[in-house]
Amino acid sequence: MSNTALTAMRTRSLDSLDSFCTLLRVGRDCGAIVPDKDEVRKRYRQIDRVNVSDLASDAFMLAGAHHTLAALAVQIPGRSVLLRNAWTQVGDSLGSMVTAHGDRVDADLIVLRDWAEATVAAASGIEQLLITWYRAVDRAGEPLVCGVPADGAAEAVRAGTVSPSLLADDISARVTLFDTAADTTDNGIAEMFHVLGTATDDLAGGAPIAPSDSRSGQLALAGDE
Amino acid sequence: MRVAHHIDDIGRRAGEAVTAALRDYTDRRTRLTEQARPSWTAAESVIRDRLQREADLADYGSPQVLLPADVASASPHTRRL
Numbered sequence: 001m002s003n004t005a006l007t008a009m010r011t012r013s014l015d016s017l018d019s020f021c022t023l024l025r026v027g028r029d030c031g032a033i034v035p036d037k038d039e040v041r042k043r044y045r046q047i048d049r050v051n052v053s054d055l056a057s058d059a060f061m062l063a064g065a066h067h068t069l070a071a072l073a074v075q076i077p078g079r080s081v082l083l084r085n086a087w088t089q090v091g092d093s094l095g096s097m098v099t100a101h102g103d104r105v106d107a108d109l110i111v112l113r114d115w116a117e118a119t120v121a122a123a124s125g126i127e128q129l130l131i132t133w134y135r136a137v138d139r140a141g142e143p144l145v146c147g148v149p150a151d152g153a154a155e156a157v158r159a160g161t162v163s164p165s166l167l168a169d170d171i172s173a174r175v176t177l178f179d180t181a182a183d184t185t186d187n188g189i190a191e192m193f194h195v196l197g198t199a200t201d202d203l204a205g206g207a208p209i210a211p212s213d214s215r216s217g218q219l220a221l222a223g224d225e
Numbered sequence: 226m227r228v229a230h231h232i233d234d235i236g237r238r239a240g241e242a243v244t245a246a247l248r249d250y251t252d253r254r255t256r257l258t259e260q261a262r263p264s265w266t267a268a269e270s271v272i273r274d275r276l277q278r279e280a281d282l283a284d285y286g287s288p289q290v291l292l293p294a295d296v297a298s299a300s301p302h303t304r305r306l
Contacts, residue, residue, distance in 0.1 A: 033270025048258025117229035132243040140249060146257070152272050159271045166260060173253040180246040192232050199228040 006127065010048075013134040016141030017044055020174060025147055026153045027171030030164040034175050043182045047133060050189055056123040062116035070109055076102040098116050115200065122196045129188050136181035140174040 021037040028034050080098040084091040143149060146166050148156045156162040 036242060104254075114228055117227065119231055121229040121232040121236070125232055125239075129236055129239050129243070132240050132247070134245055136247055136250075139247060150270065155275070161271050170254065170257050173250055173257070176253075177246055177250040181243045184239050184242040184246070188235060188242075191235045195228065195232055195235065223262065 006052070006130065009131065009134040013137040013141075017041065019141035019143050019150065020178065022150045023141070023171050023174060025146065026150055027168055027175070029154065030157065030168040030171070032168035032172045032175070034171060035179075040178065043186070044137070047130075047182065047185050047189065050126060050130070052123060052127050052130060055126065057121065059116065059119035059123045062112065062119055066109065066112045066116050068113065069105070071106045073102070073109055076105060118196055118199050122192045125192055128190055129185050133181055133185040136177055140178040140181075142174075145170050153211070168198045 014065070021040060024034045024037050024040065076098065080095055080102070083094050083098060087094050145153055146162045148155070148162060153162065153167055157164050157167065
């Protein structure tokens with residue numbers, strides 16, 4: 001889904017949130033147990049803090065970095081052959097060093113690939129979850145309750161055309177939907193970020209250490225011999 | 226399991242849970258609709274009458290209260306079906 005479409009869904013869900021908050025008052029008047037509207041808005045804001053487009057940009061950047069490095073890495077064996085041919089006296093030493101360097105690059109590439117894939121998965125998973133969340137908010141804020149508009153509900157009850165218990169049931173159903181969807185969405189996003197964060201730490205910790213300057217120095221000395 | 230698969234799995238499970246909640250909500254409201262349907266017509270009628278009454282009172286340009294008794298109920302704001 002495009003970023004614009006997701007933004008449009010979010011905008012619509014904000015209107016639905018207002019409608020839902022209005023219905024909470026009606027539900028309370030009818031005896032339903034409903035949360036405070038400030039609490040409802042707070043929970044919405046909690047989920048709304050996630051910036052999925054920034055995460056998608058990061059994922060795109062990581063995937064691009066992996067692609068670029070992989071293209072460079074495939075040149076290493078060829079360079080190794082060139083070096084062996086150019087430095088005949090220390091060919092074996094040079095060859096083993098370049099091979100070791102190539103192995104480290106391959107390991108780095110695997111780390112980068114896993115990291116990029118995990119970030120892409122998180123961005124995609126969170127976006128999908130936000131789509132279902134916005135749908136749930138839309139449904140919870142549907143303006144007609146028992147067939148009457150929220151602002152006409154009190155009059156309908158007074159006129160005896162709608163029973164308060166029916167109104168209360170309708171609004172309770174909306175509250176259940178909102179609560180379940182908010183809990184699940186919030187926990188799901190938190191869990192995905194937790195896994196991504198832990199994996200990032202693990203991957204960074206497990207990444208091979210870059211060759212130190214002294215080893216680079218050894219290469220230079222070997223070449224001088 | 227690769228990290229990406231793990232994250233995919235979390236997202237899928239959460240999405241399915243929200244979808245199930247939406248399905249439960251739809252089922253519950255369908256049952257409520259069946260219970261409420263007889264009273265909805267009456268509710269709509271009350272609201273329609275109120276709207277018509279308010280429109281009549283606010284409309285000084287159409288003094289229907291001055292019409293003869295046999296057509297006095299013919300409010301210009303009555304919804305024609």
